[in-house]
Amino acid sequence: IDKANTLVAENIRTIDVLIVGRGGGSLEDLWSFNEEVVARAIARSNIPIVSAVGHEIDYSIADLVADVRAATPSQAAELVTRDTEEWLQHIDSQAAQLNMLVQRKLAAQQASLAHLKARLRHPRHRLNLIREQLKSARDRAALLIQQRLTRERQIVNQIRRDLRAVSPTMITRKQKDTVARLHQQLPSLIAAVLNRQTDRVMHLTQLLTSLGPASTLERGYAIVTSVSAGVVRDSKTVSVDSEITIRLHRGGLTSVITETHDEPKPA
Template identity: 40%
Template sequence: MQSYSHSPNLSRTSATPLALSVTELNRQVKSLLESSFLTIHVEGELSNVVKASSGHWYFTLKDRGAQVRCAMFRNRNQYLKYQAKNGDKVVVRAKVSLYPGRGDYQLICDYIEESGIGSLQQAYEALKQKLLQQGLFDPAFKKPIPTHPQHLGVITSPTGAAVHDILTVLRRRFPSLPVTLFPTAVQGAEAATQIANAIQLANEDGRCDVLIVGRGGGSLEDLWPFNEEVVAHSIFHSHIPIISAVGHEVDVSIADFVADLRAATPSAAAELISPDQQQILLRLQQIQQRLIQAWKRNHQQQQQRLQWTRSRLRHPGDKLKEQAQKLDDLELRMRRAVRHTIERQQQQFSQLQQRYQRCSPSPRIVAGQQRKDELEHRLVSLMQGLLKQQQLKLSGLAATLNSVSPLATLDRGYAIVQDDAGKVIQDINHIVMDGSIETRLSNGRFLSTVTQVIKE
C-alpha cells in the first residue's frame, strides 16, 4: 500500500502531495485491517444487543478494559440455535474490519456461542460418546472402498462448491467415471433429514458402488447437519461404501467417524476414489509395448520353426518308395524268421520225444501197483487184529459198567426217589409234607403226594 506524509500547512504547494479524502482513508484502513487479521476468536460480554428487522444483529463485545462493536448478518445468524442476549459471556469467530461510514473498526462475526464449551460443542461431544458406545465408529464395520469404482454417487448441494470441486478433479483424473448427484440441502434445520433420505435413495437406486457425502467448509453451525444422529445412522446402515468429505482439513464431524473413509475435503475425496487416467494410460502403453514385443518374439520363433520344418519336409513320392522298400525288407526278414522258428521247434520236439521214451513211467507204474497191493493186504490184516482187540476190551468195560450201574440196582427191587427239582432224596428230613415226589423203578417211574412222614 502506498504511504503518504502530511505537513501542518494545509495549503497546496508544489512540494506537498495531494491529501487523502476521508473515504479513501477509511477504505485503505479497512483494507489494511482485513488483510492483517485472519479469522480470530474473541471472548467477551454482550451488551447493546440489537436485532434489526432485516435480521442482522448488532452488539458490543466488552470486558473490563475495552469494548468493540460487532455485526452478525442474517445469512450467518439464522442457523444459530443460540440467541444473543445482553450480559451473556460469549466467544465469537470473526474478521476484523472497519465501517467506513463512521470510521469505527468492528468485528464481522460468522459464529457465536456461549463461552466455555458451547452448547453445540456439548451436543457434539455427547452424541460422539453415545455413538461410540453403540459401536458406530468400530473399524470392524468399515466397508472397503472399491479401487476402481464403476459409478460414483455424490450427496451434497447442487449449487455448492463441493460438487464443482469433485467434478473438476474427476474431469482431470478420470473423466469416464459416471457420476450421479443426489441433491440435498447441506445447511439448515431440514438438511440432516434430507441428507439421510438422499443416502437411502442412493442405496435403493443401486447404480452406485461408492458415495461421497459432504460439503465445503464453514462454521460449526454450518456443518451441524453432519453431526446429527439421523445422518450418522444413515451412513452406518448404508450398503454402499461412503466417503465423508465435510468442510476443510481441520473440520471433523460425526459423519467422518461413522463413514467408511474420511477425506479432508470434497476434492480430496474425488482424488481418493478416482484412478489417475495418466497413470492408467502409461500402464496401458507399457502393457501394449510388452504385448508387441512378446508377439514379435513369438512370431520370430514360429518363423524359425516353419523354416526348420520346411528343411525336413520331403516329397511324398520319395517317402512312399522308401516305405515300400522297407516293407519288402521286413517281409523277407519275417519269412526267414518264421522258417528258422519252425526248424528250431521241430528240433526241440524230436529231443523231447527221445527224452520221453527214455523216461517212460510204465515200469514204475507196474512196480507201484504191486507195492500198493502188498501194503493194502498188510493194512487189512492189521486193522482186523486191532478191531478184535478193541471188541474184547469193550466187552470187559461193559461188564464192569453194568455191575456198578444204578439200573442194575433197580433190577434187584430198589427204587430212586427225587423231589420236584429232580434232586435225589437221601434223608427223610428232605421230604416236604403234601409235596410231590418221583419214584424211579427199573422199568418206569411214578409220582406221589406225601401225606405222612415216619422217622425211624
C-alpha cells in the first residue's frame, strides 16, 4: 500500500483505486488483515481503498479503516467498474453530435462559396482561374476538417477501448472532460477556416474588379470601335475617312480618320 502511494507521488504511474483482500479462509488465514501495520497503512493511504476480506460474514480491522467495504473480492471488482456502459453510450452520443456539427458547417461553407461563384461576372479566362482557386481552397478546408474529425474519432475510440479495459469511475470522468474540451475546440477551428476562405474570396473579387473594363477606362485608356471592324485593335482594319467611335471613362467621341500608321506615332 505504501509503495503504491509512493509510485503515485513520484508520478511513476497512476493508480486510481486499490483493492485489499483475499478469498475466504479460517480466522488464522485472515488474521493478517487485523494487524496494526496493515490497518495504519490503509488509513494513511491517499489512494482510495476497497477492503474485500473473506466472505460476507467475515469482518476485519481492514474493513473498518478502508474507504469502502465489499463483502467479497468479486463484489469489490464490481464496485470499481460499474457504470461503464452508461459512459460509453454518452461518448457515442457526443461523437454523433460532433459529426453532425461538422457536416452542417461544411454544407454552409459550400453554399456560401457557390453563392459567391454565381455572383462573379468577369472575363471567362479569369473567372475559370478564380473558380479553380476557390475549389482548391474549399478542398483544403474540407480536408483539414476531415483530418481533425478523424483524429477526434480516433481519440474517442481509444477512450472506449480504455474504458472497456479498466473503466473505474475516476478514469471515466477524466475522459468525459477530454471529449468536452475537444467538442469546444472544433467549432473554433471550423470558424477560423471559414474566415480565412471568406477573406480570400473578397480579395479575389477586388482583384477581378480592378481588371474589368470600367477600371481600365478609369486609368486613361479608351475603347475604339468602327462599324466595319468592331473593336479596333489594329490600324490596318480601318481606312482613311472612315468613322470611329471612342469610348472614354466618362462619355465618348466620334471621329473621322485622317491618317493611319503601322507603328505608334511619336507624341
